[in-house]
Amino acid sequence: MTGALIIMAVRYLVFGVFAVALLVAGTSWAVKQGHLSPFNPLARTIRRLSPPLLRPFERSLHRGGGNPVNAPYVFFWVAVLGGLVLLGVTQWLVGLVYTLAGSAAAGPRPLLRFVVNLGFSILMIAIFVRVISSWFGVSPYSRFMRVIHALTDWLLEPLRRVIPPIGMIDISPMVAYLMLMLARGFVVSLI
Numbered sequence: 001m002t003g004a005l006i007i008m009a010v011r012y013l014v015f016g017v018f019a020v021a022l023l024v025a026g027t028s029w030a031v032k033q034g035h036l037s038p039f040n041p042l043a044r045t046i047r048r049l050s051p052p053l054l055r056p057f058e059r060s061l062h063r064g065g066g067n068p069v070n071a072p073y074v075f076f077w078v079a080v081l082g083g084l085v086l087l088g089v090t091q092w093l094v095g096l097v098y099t100l101a102g103s104a105a106a107g108p109r110p111l112l113r114f115v116v117n118l119g120f121s122i123l124m125i126a127i128f129v130r131v132i133s134s135w136f137g138v139s140p141y142s143r144f145m146r147v148i149h150a151l152t153d154w155l156l157e158p159l160r161r162v163i164p165p166i167g168m169i170d171i172s173p174m175v176a177y178l179m180l181m182l183a184r185g186f187v188v189s190l191i
Contacts, residue, residue, distance in 0.1 A: 003094040003095075003097065003098060006090065006094055007087075007090055007091055007094055010086060010087060010090045011087065014083035014084075014086060014087055015083075017079045017083060018079050018080060018083055020053070020079075021072075021075050021076040021078075021079035021080070022076060022079075023046065024046055024050045024053065024054070024072045024075060024076070025072040025073050025075065025076035027042065027043055027046040027047075027072075028046075028072035028073070029072075029073075030043075031043050050072070053075060054071040054072060054075055057071040057074045057075050057078070058071040060074075061074065096118075099114060100114060109191060112191055113188055113191050116184070116187055116188055116191060117184065117188060120180055120183070120184035120187075122151070123151060123152070123155070123180055124177055124180050124181070126148050126151040126152050127152050127155075127156070127173050127176055127177050127180070128177075129148050130145075130148050130149065130152055130156075130173065131173050133145060133148070152176070155176045155179075155180075156172055156173060156176055159172040159175055159176055160172045163175055
């Protein structure tokens, strides 16, 4: 019951942030396109209340060489994508807690099965994050990526020595992911 309440609260939070971001970005767009006067009471109110929300995005755009005027649109997309990620992670964590509680109540064997499944899932997620981050040019030396590389190097590096890339595509993460799926099925069936 509390898990459903947590998920519902996160949904309301995400919807609220999305509504604010939509209002800020929509007003900015309407003013830029000439559909709304910048001196309109709505536009003035949004312009007066939005700087605390937009300032971090403006700084980030400025440092990255972008135009800080686009901060409302960046805020909107961060709200949308960040909200979806937050909802997904919340649902996953609630499910994880319920599964852990059920496994712990059922005895040591289901609990061991849960822990093994969780370990394999973490490794598979780490491989997925490593692949996606390589597409976006995230530095492997950042604090977060060092953890991801530490979790996956022991499996990917030997595979890279054996499996040559196909053109520019390194298929060793796909092979590692498949190996982990097969190993998880085998190990869990033994328990």
